[in-house]
Every structure is written in C-alpha cells, then in structure tokens.
Amino acid sequence: MKNSFVELHARERALSLLDAKTAREIVGPLDNMISxxxxxxxxxxxxxxxxxxxxxMINGNNVLVxxxxxxxxxxxxxxxxxAKIVAALEKVLEENKQGNTIYPIIVLDTGGVRLQEANYGLLSISEIQNVVIALKKYVPVIGLVPGRVGSFGGMSITASILSYLIATNKARIALNGPEVIEQEAGVREFDSSDKDLIWDTLGTKQRSKTGLVDEVVDDTVDSIKDAIVNEIKTKKDAHRTENVDFYLSLLNKLDLSKKLDIDSYNKLYQSVVATKHEVPAATAGNKEGTKSRGRLWFEKLTGIENATSSISTVLHAQKDGKEYIAIVPDSDNKFPRVREGEVGLQEGFAVASIVNKIVADDKDKTVKRPIVLVVDVPSQAYGYQEELIGIHVALGSSAAAYAKARQAGHPVIDFIPGDAVSGGFLAHGLQSNRMIALDDDSITIQAMSKASAARITQRTIAELEEATKHVPAMAYDVDNYEKLGALYKLVKGIGSWEATDENVVKIKQLINEAITSLDGDTTLHFRYQTPIAKASGRKATLAVRKLVDEEWSK
Amino acid sequence: MEKLHFNFDTKDAISKPVHVGVVASGDLEVIFRPTDKETEVNIVTGSDGFKEVWGNVLQRFFDRYPIQADIEINDFGSTPGVVNLRLTQALEELKDEK
Structure with missing residues (x-):
C-alpha cells in the first residue's frame, strides 16, 4: 500500500495533490466554524x-481542492x-468570470446528506449542484471518488453533474445505499449483507463499463495527480446528464418481466441507439389517474381533467404562459418501485427532456417562460435495477435541467401541496428560486424516512424523534421547514386536498407574485436572505459565507 | 456525548496555534492555541464516563510537557494511547518550522 491516496485523511489528500508550498486552507479548523x-x-x-x-497549484495551474x-x-x-463548499465554489465562479482560471476539484468521500442535519443537507446539496452547473460554462469541474465511503445520496447526484469523474477500484457510487434499499423495499430487492452483489453492482469496475465513471486510476497519489493534470490539460466533459434520449431509449427496451442481471444490462447498454424522445403535453383523458395531491393541483392549475401523458407519471402543460410540471403516482406503473409517486429513472429523464426543450424553445426570447413545479414527491425510487442503471444520473439530469433553465432566466417556482422528500425533492423542486408551500400537517419534507434514518444513524426512532425537537432541520413537517428560511411563502388556511376554484385563484396569484419578486434573480441566494434565514435559519451559512469571502484573497 | 473541562498550572508558552487529527471512529482532533491565561483543556467526547482516565492522561502529558495553551479536543472514542499520540503530534507541529 505504498503512497496510497485512499488511506489519507481529507486534509492530507488535498495537500498531497498540490504543488509543494502552494497550499492555503480557506476556513480551516482554527476558524471555529463548527456545526x-x-x-x-x-x-x-x-x-x-x-x-x-x-x-x-497543480503543475502551475490554479486550483481549489x-x-x-x-x-x-x-x-x-x-x-x-x-455552505463551505458552496461559498468556495462561488468564489471560483467569480474568479473564472473575471478571467482568472481556477480549476475546481471535488474529492467525494461522502454518504450524501448528513442525516442529523437532514433538510440543511438537501438545501446545501442543491446549492452545490447549482454552482457546479454555472461553473461548467467556464472550466471543467473535476470529480474524484477515491473510496472507502465512495459517493452516495445527493452527492452522487452532484457527481453525475460533474464534468469528469475519476475513481479508484476502492469506491462505490450509488444514489441509495444498500441498507436503505433493503429497509425501504425489502431484502429481496437488495440484500445489504451480500457484499459481492453490492460491489458488482455499485463498484467502480461496473460503473466504468456503463458511463458512470470516466476514468479508473490506481490508488496512488501519483496516478491520481496524473489523471487530474491530464484532465486540466484536455478538459474532457462526459456530458453525463445530457444523455436523456439515450436513457429514455434504453428504458423503452428494458424487459421488466424479469430481474435485470449485470451482464444483460451491460449488453443492453452497449446496444442501445439513442432515438429522439419528446414528452408531449398532458391532455384530458376519460379515466381518472391515481389520486395524489400533486395530480389534483396539476389538473386544477392547468384546467386539464384526468390528465394523461405518454409517460404516465410525468405531466406537463402550458397555462397562462407558464409551464406546469408534476410527477405523479401511477398504481399500474410498469416500474414497481415508482408506484407511489417516487422519482425514478423515467421520471428524472423525462422531466429533464421537458425542461431542456422549454429552454431550447425560448432560447432567443428575451422573456423566458416561467416553470412551475407542482411538488408532491414521497422520495426517489428505491430499487436494485434503478441503482444498476444509475438513478443518480436520472435525478442529476432533471436537477441540471432546472438549474440551467433558471440560470438562463426562466423563473423556476415551486408549489408544494404534497411531500418533498430526499432525492425526489433534489430532482424536482430544490433548484427553484421561490418555494410556495401549503401549511398542511400531511406534508413531509425530509431527507429519509424515519425507519431508514434511524437505521443509518444507529439510533432508535424515539431518539430520532427527540432530536427533531431540538433541531428544526431534522423534523418532518412543513412548519419546522419554514424555520430554515428557505420558503418564499407558507400558505395558511388551504389544505393539501382543498383545490377549490377560489383556492386555485389564490395560489395562481401567489405564483405570479413570486415571479414578479424575482426581478431578474437567477440565483438561489433568496434562501439566505429571508428574515427567518437571517435571524436563525441560515445564520451559520451566512457566517461561513462571510468568512470564506474574507479569507479568499488574503 | 460528554463535555469535560480541566485546568493545569503550566507556564511554557506556545508560539502558534496547531491542529492535528480527525474525528473518526477511535480517533480525535486536538487544537492548541496560545494563551496568556491558565491552561485550559475543553473536551467533547463521544464516550461517556471516562473523566478520570482523561485526567490521568492529561496529567501525565503536562508533567512531561508543561505547555501553556488553550486546548480543544473533539474525541470519537479513542483509547488513551491514541490520545497521547495526538497530543504529542500536536507538540511536533509546534516545533515544525513550516
């Protein structure tokens, strides 16, 4: 194990990559920025x-590790x-905009959202994804997954968005960890004690065969540094979240009658020819769709009764000059892990396809069409074949599409009458710059179900519930979510199922007000600037941002 | 989790702040900061009920190296041997002329 990179701690890893005597830490351990x-x-x-x-510096190139x-x-x-990551990457963005090239390198060794700060984790990760998308216009954003932990959860969605992903064979990359899939979907779906299965499915070796990792390197400091130097020189971009047509074609060819084995998938992956996919606007149908709060409000807001679509779980339509998009359940869905309204493979890629088309259509227009997301997503899909194919890329594709739309000037507004959970929320909701939520007890906003979160953090559900009393970000209800300061409006007096004509008018008015309030804002900074955010919700975030700013060019 | 606090009457001033270690399982991080007041050690540990052991480990360290410092420790279940190792490592960092 000579000169292993994996065996090093985070600080040593950063130092090992940089040219001697060029390293300077920003907001280090002596700065008292503690959670x-x-x-x-x-x-x-x-x-x-x-x-x-x-x-x-790496070989004379300015970098931020x-x-x-x-x-x-x-x-x-x-x-x-x-906040440390977001603030530093925003500094790198500023520098690159001014013509000072700095290459961002992200060493991912992460389980994703820190479950003990659940909703902060989701907010932060969406903000990281936003700045990565903005950076890619200027420089490649280089990702490195060395392993032991690997890259999981929301940070794998981030990984899918990065320009170029380097990994060692000691890494695994997935959205949902095996234990969570087992907890949510049962041991038959994914046996978390079967280590061979886990590594064969999620390990770098398999990931590199199917376009989820771009380069495999040995675990030595030198070979990792060489790969990074080479990427800085060649500026390759995998465009991983832009292969929507390819993946929608692949999903069409998937045989869902039997369990997908790894060899068959690899063959399928090689054989797929991408054909153009377009998801037409939803039309009125004669059969009622599976009931959900999201479907109810989508139909009322767009005036389409029994809305149907070529992809039954993804509805979109234009109304009053706005594009409404909803992800809804379909109890007959051929993908079994998406029947409750979860965001799965097809949902992520289909939403991306819709949003990319809106951006392309409005490319030359000065006023961009507002996009309104009707958010009712109980989670991402927990499934074995979802992980094998790479559900993190599906979710990354839609998150990237929404971020690009917003950055291009489209108002991206959330209306939340239902649940907003985890990867589902990252893919469909968290890239919006104004969130409107109903104040209804039935709404859950979180990173993971209580059962799974308790298992992963090794606490009992009672202990978990006790923690939610002290830390609002740990809670599951919308009233505690409001305390984080991210909401534009929490609407009192309208229940999740109360989509009356009068209430629909009220919500439409609020959406219009939210759009007007943007006044050209294409960032996610609103979340830090609300009175609640400043007073308590994002106090630590703001302190971190201030210190990064002060220390950046010292 | 338990918070512990110790004071020591030591007088060898240190010249700069240093940080070593990681709050990993069985490991800890140690921060020394210069101070002109009494030496203080503030510990946050994930393993409850080891106050006496911490007291002994620290006493032994300060008997040998009577530095005057403001010390912060975040511990995630390290053994006395590892604690002593990290404290000594922090001393090494002080001598390092980087």
Missing part, C-alpha cells in the same frame, strides 16, 4: 465540519460543511 446542530443531538462535532477547502472527510460522520453534508 451548531450536532452537539444538541449529543454528537461530537469536528472543527472543520468535515470539509477541507484548499487553494493552491474541496476534500470531504469520509471518516467524520460518513462524509455527510450539513449546513456548515455545505
């Missing part, structure tokens, strides 16, 4: 919150750690 949310839950914090930001410490709380992203 305020861990100690109230009796969890020992770390002085850098598990994120190392290191400026420096973002190195995630996989050994601290599984490399999970919380408020402070997330």
């Amino acid at each position: 305020p949310h861990l100690e109230p839950q009796n969890i020992v914090p770390e002085s850098d919150d598990g994120i190392v930001l290191m400026r420096g 973002v190195s995630i410490e996989g050994k601290f709380q599984g490399g999970g992203i919380g408020e402070v750690s997330g």
Whole structure:
C-alpha cells in the first residue's frame, strides 16, 4: 500500500495533490466554524465540519481542492460543511468570470446528506449542484471518488453533474445505499449483507463499463495527480446528464418481466441507439389517474381533467404562459418501485427532456417562460435495477435541467401541496428560486424516512424523534421547514386536498407574485436572505459565507 | 456525548496555534492555541464516563510537557494511547518550522 491516496485523511489528500508550498486552507479548523446542530443531538462535532477547502497549484495551474472527510460522520453534508463548499465554489465562479482560471476539484468521500442535519443537507446539496452547473460554462469541474465511503445520496447526484469523474477500484457510487434499499423495499430487492452483489453492482469496475465513471486510476497519489493534470490539460466533459434520449431509449427496451442481471444490462447498454424522445403535453383523458395531491393541483392549475401523458407519471402543460410540471403516482406503473409517486429513472429523464426543450424553445426570447413545479414527491425510487442503471444520473439530469433553465432566466417556482422528500425533492423542486408551500400537517419534507434514518444513524426512532425537537432541520413537517428560511411563502388556511376554484385563484396569484419578486434573480441566494434565514435559519451559512469571502484573497 | 473541562498550572508558552487529527471512529482532533491565561483543556467526547482516565492522561502529558495553551479536543472514542499520540503530534507541529 505504498503512497496510497485512499488511506489519507481529507486534509492530507488535498495537500498531497498540490504543488509543494502552494497550499492555503480557506476556513480551516482554527476558524471555529463548527456545526451548531450536532452537539444538541449529543454528537461530537469536528472543527472543520468535515470539509477541507484548499487553494493552491497543480503543475502551475490554479486550483481549489474541496476534500470531504469520509471518516467524520460518513462524509455527510450539513449546513456548515455545505455552505463551505458552496461559498468556495462561488468564489471560483467569480474568479473564472473575471478571467482568472481556477480549476475546481471535488474529492467525494461522502454518504450524501448528513442525516442529523437532514433538510440543511438537501438545501446545501442543491446549492452545490447549482454552482457546479454555472461553473461548467467556464472550466471543467473535476470529480474524484477515491473510496472507502465512495459517493452516495445527493452527492452522487452532484457527481453525475460533474464534468469528469475519476475513481479508484476502492469506491462505490450509488444514489441509495444498500441498507436503505433493503429497509425501504425489502431484502429481496437488495440484500445489504451480500457484499459481492453490492460491489458488482455499485463498484467502480461496473460503473466504468456503463458511463458512470470516466476514468479508473490506481490508488496512488501519483496516478491520481496524473489523471487530474491530464484532465486540466484536455478538459474532457462526459456530458453525463445530457444523455436523456439515450436513457429514455434504453428504458423503452428494458424487459421488466424479469430481474435485470449485470451482464444483460451491460449488453443492453452497449446496444442501445439513442432515438429522439419528446414528452408531449398532458391532455384530458376519460379515466381518472391515481389520486395524489400533486395530480389534483396539476389538473386544477392547468384546467386539464384526468390528465394523461405518454409517460404516465410525468405531466406537463402550458397555462397562462407558464409551464406546469408534476410527477405523479401511477398504481399500474410498469416500474414497481415508482408506484407511489417516487422519482425514478423515467421520471428524472423525462422531466429533464421537458425542461431542456422549454429552454431550447425560448432560447432567443428575451422573456423566458416561467416553470412551475407542482411538488408532491414521497422520495426517489428505491430499487436494485434503478441503482444498476444509475438513478443518480436520472435525478442529476432533471436537477441540471432546472438549474440551467433558471440560470438562463426562466423563473423556476415551486408549489408544494404534497411531500418533498430526499432525492425526489433534489430532482424536482430544490433548484427553484421561490418555494410556495401549503401549511398542511400531511406534508413531509425530509431527507429519509424515519425507519431508514434511524437505521443509518444507529439510533432508535424515539431518539430520532427527540432530536427533531431540538433541531428544526431534522423534523418532518412543513412548519419546522419554514424555520430554515428557505420558503418564499407558507400558505395558511388551504389544505393539501382543498383545490377549490377560489383556492386555485389564490395560489395562481401567489405564483405570479413570486415571479414578479424575482426581478431578474437567477440565483438561489433568496434562501439566505429571508428574515427567518437571517435571524436563525441560515445564520451559520451566512457566517461561513462571510468568512470564506474574507479569507479568499488574503 | 460528554463535555469535560480541566485546568493545569503550566507556564511554557506556545508560539502558534496547531491542529492535528480527525474525528473518526477511535480517533480525535486536538487544537492548541496560545494563551496568556491558565491552561485550559475543553473536551467533547463521544464516550461517556471516562473523566478520570482523561485526567490521568492529561496529567501525565503536562508533567512531561508543561505547555501553556488553550486546548480543544473533539474525541470519537479513542483509547488513551491514541490520545497521547495526538497530543504529542500536536507538540511536533509546534516545533515544525513550516
């Protein structure tokens, strides 16, 4: 194990990549930027919150290395750690805009959202994805997954968006960890004790065969540094989240009558020829669709009764100059893991296809069509074949499409009458710059179900519920979500199922107000600027952003 | 999780702040900061009920190296041997002329 990169801690990893005496850490362990949310839950914090930001040079090129410490709380992203990444990457973006080329390199060793700061993790990760999309116009954003932890959860969605992904054979990349799939879908779906199955499905070796990893390197500092230097020189871009037609073609050819084995999938992957896919607008049907809060409000807002679509779970339509998009359940869905309205493979790619088309259609228009997301997503799909094919890329495709639309000037507005959970919310909701939610007890906003979150964080459900009392980001209800400051409006007095004509008029008015309030804003900064965010919800985020700003060009 | 606090009457001033270690399973991070007040050690540990052991490990360390510092420790279940190792490593960093 000579000169292993994997065996190093995050800070040593960053230093090992940089030319001697060029490294300078931004917001380091002596700066007292510690997560305020861990100690109230009796969890020992770390002085850098598990994120190392290191400026420096690699072979004479200016870089920023973002190195995630996989050994601290599984490399999970919380408020402070997330804000460090976002603030530093936004600095890199500013520099590149001014013509000072700085290459961002992200060392992913992460389980995704830090479940102990759940909703902060989701917000932060969506903000990271947003800045990555913006950066890619200027420089490649280079990803490295060295392993032991690998890359999971929301940060795998981020990984799918990066320009170029380098990994060692000690890494695994997936959206849902095997334990969570087993918890949510049962041991027959994915046996989390079967280590061979896990590595054969999620390991770098398999991932590199099907376009989910771009380069496999040996676990030595030198070979990893060589790969990065080469990528800085060649600026390759995998365009991983732009293969929507390919994946929709692949899904059409999938035989869902039997369990997909790895060899068959690899052959299928090689044989698919991408054909143009377009998801036509929803039309009125004569059969009622599977009931959901999302479907109800989509139909009322667009005036389409019994809306049907060529992809039964993805509805979109234009009304009053706005494009409405909803992901809805279909109890007869041929994908069994998506029957409750989860966001699966088809949903992610179809939404991306719709949003990309809107952006293309409005390319030369000065006023861009507003996009309104009707959000009622109970989660992402938990399934074996979803992971084998790469559901993180599906979710990454729609998240990237929404981010690009917003950055191109489309108002992207959330209307949340239902659940907004985890990867589903990242793919369909969290790239919006104004969120309107109904104040209804039935709404869940979270990163993971209680059963799974308890299992992963090794607590009982009772302990978990106790923690939600002290840390609003851990809670599951919309009233606690409001305390984070991210909402544009929490609408009182309208229940999730109360889509009366009068209420629909009210919601449409609020959507219009939200669009007007944008006033040209294409960022996600609104979330930091609400009175609640400033007073408490994003206090730590704002402190981190201020310090990154001060230390950046010292 | 338990928070512990110790004071020591030590007088060898240190010249700069240093940080070593990671809050990984069985490991800890240690921060030394210069101070002109009494030496203080503030510990956050994931393993409850080891106050006496911490007291002994620290006493032994300060007997040998009577530095005057403001010390912060975040511990995730490390053994006394590992604690001593990290404290000594932090001392090494102090001597490092980087």
